[in-house]
Amino acid sequence: VVGGLQTNASVIQLTGTNNASADSLNNIWVNSGTSTTNSYLIVGNTANTATSGTLGRGSVTLYVDGNAGQPILRFQRQDGYTLLPGQQIVAATGGALTDLSKTYVEIETIGTGVTLNGGTIDLLLGSANAAAGILRVGAVVNNALLNIDAGSTVKVGRLYLGDASGIAGNVNQTGGAVTISDHLRIAHWGSEISTYNLSGGSLTLTNTNPGASPAGAAEQSGGVYVGIDGVGILNQSGGTLTTPWIVLDNRVSTTVSSTINQYNLTGGLVNLTQQFGVKSNNVATGVMTWSAGTLRNAAGAGISVALDVPMTVTGAAAILDTQSADRGFTLKQDVLGGGTITTQGGGVITATHATAQNLDVALAGTSGLDKYGAGVLTLGRVNTYSGPTNVVAGTLNLTGSIANSDLNVAAAGTVRGEGSAKSATFASNSVLVVDPVTAGAFATTGAFTVNATSASKMTISLTSGPANLDPFTVATYGSTNATADLFSVTGATSYRGTPTIFVGDTALTLQLGFGQLTWTGAVNGTFDNATNNFTVGGQAGYFIYGDVVNFDDSASVNTVTLAGNLTPTLVNFSNSTKNYVLNSSTGNTLAGYTKLVKSGTGTLTFGGTANNTYTGGTVLSQGSLEFTNLGGAGTGALTIGDANTGAGNLSVMITARPASGTYLTAPIVVAAGTTGTVTIGTTAGVLTGTGYVGYNGIT
Numbered sequence: 001v002v003g004g005l006q007t008n009a010s011v012i013q014l015t016g017t018n019n020a021s022a023d024s025l026n027n028i029w030v031n032s033g034t035s036t037t038n039s040y041l042i043v044g045n046t047a048n049t050a051t052s053g054t055l056g057r058g059s060v061t062l063y064v065d066g067n068a069g070q071p072i073l074r075f076q077r078q079d080g081y082t083l084l085p086g087q088q089i090v091a092a093t094g095g096a097l098t099d100l101s102k103t104y105v106e107i108e109t110i111g112t113g114v115t116l117n118g119g120t121i122d123l124l125l126g127s128a129n130a131a132a133g134i135l136r137v138g139a140v141v142n143n144a145l146l147n148i149d150a151g152s153t154v155k156v157g158r159l160y161l162g163d164a165s166g167i168a169g170n171v172n173q174t175g176g177a178v179t180i181s182d183h184l185r186i187a188h189w190g191s192e193i194s195t196y197n198l199s200g201g202s203l204t205l206t207n208t209n210p211g212a213s214p215a216g217a218a219e220q221s222g223g224v225y226v227g228i229d230g231v232g233i234l235n236q237s238g239g240t241l242t243t244p245w246i247v248l249d250n251r252v253s254t255t256v257s258s259t260i261n262q263y264n265l266t267g268g269l270v271n272l273t274q275q276f277g278v279k280s281n282n283v284a285t286g287v288m289t290w291s292a293g294t295l296r297n298a299a300g301a302g303i304s305v306a307l308d309v310p311m312t313v314t315g316a317a318a319i320l321d322t323q324s325a326d327r328g329f330t331l332k333q334d335v336l337g338g339g340t341i342t343t344q345g346g347g348v349i350t351a352t353h354a355t356a357q358n359l360d361v362a363l364a365g366t367s368g369l370d371k372y373g374a375g376v377l378t379l380g381r382v383n384t385y386s387g388p389t390n391v392v393a394g395t396l397n398l399t400g401s402i403a404n405s406d407l408n409v410a411a412a413g414t415v416r417g418e419g420s421a422k423s424a425t426f427a428s429n430s431v432l433v434v435d436p437v438t439a440g441a442f443a444t445t446g447a448f449t450v451n452a453t454s455a456s457k458m459t460i461s462l463t464s465g466p467a468n469l470d471p472f473t474v475a476t477y478g479s480t481n482a483t484a485d486l487f488s489v490t491g492a493t494s495y496r497g498t499p500t501i502f503v504g505d506t507a508l509t510l511q512l513g514f515g516q517l518t519w520t521g522a523v524n525g526t527f528d529n530a531t532n533n534f535t536v537g538g539q540a541g542y543f544i545y546g547d548v549v550n551f552d553d554s555a556s557v558n559t560v561t562l563a564g565n566l567t568p569t570l571v572n573f574s575n576s577t578k579n580y581v582l583n584s585s586t587g588n589t590l591a592g593y594t595k596l597v598k599s600g601t602g603t604l605t606f607g608g609t610a611n612n613t614y615t616g617g618t619v620l621s622q623g624s625l626e627f628t629n630l631g632g633a634g635t636g637a638l639t640i641g642d643a644n645t646g647a648g649n650l651s652v653m654i655t656a657r658p659a660s661g662t663y664l665t666a667p668i669v670v671a672a673g674t675t676g677t678v679t680i681g682t683t684a685g686v687l688t689g690t691g692y693v694g695y696n697g698i699t
Contacts, residue, residue: 032069080112113145138169248286322347521557606632
C-alpha cells in the first residue's frame, strides 16, 4: 500500500525485480484517500537513470475520494518496460465518480517505451463519466513512448501527449481498444512535437455532448486536439477512430522546427459522430493529408459533417462515406493534390467558401455536389461522380469536366470556365461568364436548357472583347430549348452596336456591335473617346470601346497622339503615300486585347515615352515599322509577314542606338513563306564595336 491515512506525500520508487516468481510483489494499492497530498508509485526513479524496476505480478489500484490527494502511477525507465500479459491498472473511489479525475497514470519511459502487452489501464470504471482519470505520456521525460498492442485496453477520461513545455510524448497503437470519455490532446504544451500513430485497433471518443465550438478557445470535452500550444501529428494507417471532431492547431498558429500540425490518413476508418468533423483553427499550420482510408458520416440523419481543413489528397483510395442519402459532408477549404476521392452512400457533398476554393482532385462515386457561399469554386479535374451539380450561390469555375453530372444553376449562381458537363440547366438571372479571346467554350454533351423568359433572362457576361471581328462561341451542346430573346449580355454595353446572339443546333454564338472608323484628324491629332476625329458611316464621330479603327492615306494629320488607355478590337494602318507616327505617354496607350496590323508600303513609327500594353500582337504585312519607343508594339508578338505580303520587302528599324541592356519589348517572329527581303536593324547608321542592337529573341 502506497499512501494510507497520512497527510504527507508518499513516494515509492521500484527499482528491483518484483515479478520474477509467485512470491513476488502482487497486488498494489496507491492510496490518496483522506489525504490532501499526492501519493506516487514510480517504476524506475525520478532521476531518470533507472534501467530496472518492475510493477509486480498482480493488479494496481489507484484509490481516491473527495479529498485533494492524487494517486499517481508513473513508469520512468530509460530502456523500456513491458507489463505482464493481462496485467491491470484500475481506479477506485470511495466518493463521487468525478473524483476519478484525480487518478493519474504517467508514461515517462523512453527507449522502447512502455508496452501494455494485452494489459489494461482503466480509470473510467465502465461509466461515461467525462471526469475520469488521466493518462499522460510525456510530462517529465522528453519523447516518452506508450505502445498499445493487440488485446490491450485503455479507458480514461483524458489522454495527454506532451504535457509540459519542451516535453514530447508519443503513442504507437497497433491494436487493442482505447476509450476516452473527455478528450485527447496531442502536443498540449509549447516547444514540442508529439505524435499518435494509429495502425490497428480502435480509438474511441465517447462523449455524447461535446463542446459546440471546439476550435479556437479553451479545450472542450468530446474530441481530438492535434496540436494546442505545441505541434501535434496524428498518423492513421489502419484501425478505427471514432470521434465527434478533430481540431488541428487549436490556439495560436504554431510551428516547431518548421513542422506544422497535421493529420495524415493513409488507411483505416474514421467515424465522425458530430457535425463539427475535422477543423483547422489555423489553416497555414494545421493541415490534413489523405491517400487512403474512409471518412464516414456517423453523425446521424440530416447532418452534413464539416471538413474545414486544407487537404492534400493523393492516390485513388480515399473514400467519403455518407452512409445514406440524407447525410453529407461540407468542404470548407481547398482540397489539392490531384488524387481521387470516391463517394459512397448517396449523400451530397457541399462546397462553400466566402472567397475562393479549389477542389484540385477528381471526385468519383455516387454523390452530387452543391456549391454554396459567395466565393469562387474551381473544379479543374476529370470528375466522374454521377450525382447532380447544383450552383446555389457564388461562382463555379469549371475548367475540368463533370461528364456524368447534370449541372443546375440557380438564379444566384454563376458558371465560368470552359469545362464540360453532362447537361446544364440555367435559371432566370443566372450567369454564364464567357472569355471571347480564347478558342474554347463551355460545353454539354446533352441538353443546354434555359429556364428563363424574355422578361427575366439568363445573362451572358463577357470578360473582355474578342480577339477578332468574327462571332465567337458562348457554349456548345447536344440540344437546346433556348431562343435569342432569353439572353442578356453584360460587358458589351460599351460597344457601339447591340450584340447579336445566334442560337444554332449545337452552338450558341455571339457577334458584338463593332463600329468601323476611319481616321480624319479633322479636329486635331488626338485619338481619344470624345473628339470627332473619325468618320463612322460617312458621318463625323469619335471612338467607342471595341471599335475597329483604320488609318489610311486620306487623312492630312498623320501624327496621332493617344489620350487615355484605349481598347479597340483592331487597329489597321493601311498607309502607302502617308507616313504615320503613333505617340503614347503615361496613362495614354493602346491597351487590352487590341491587335494592330500594318499594311501599305508606307511607314508607321511608334513614338512617345510609355509602353503600349495591348496583348493581341502586331502584324507587319507590308511596309515598314520604326521604333523610337521600344515598348510601342505592346506585349504580344511582332509577326513579320502574312498571307498578303507576297514578294514585298519589309523592314523593322530602331531609330537610335538603345541604351545598354534595353530591347524591343515585343518578341519578333518572321513568318514562313515571305519571299521578299526582311530587314531588321537600326537607322542610326553603321554600329561598330561591342554594344546592343536592341533586339532580343528573333525566331
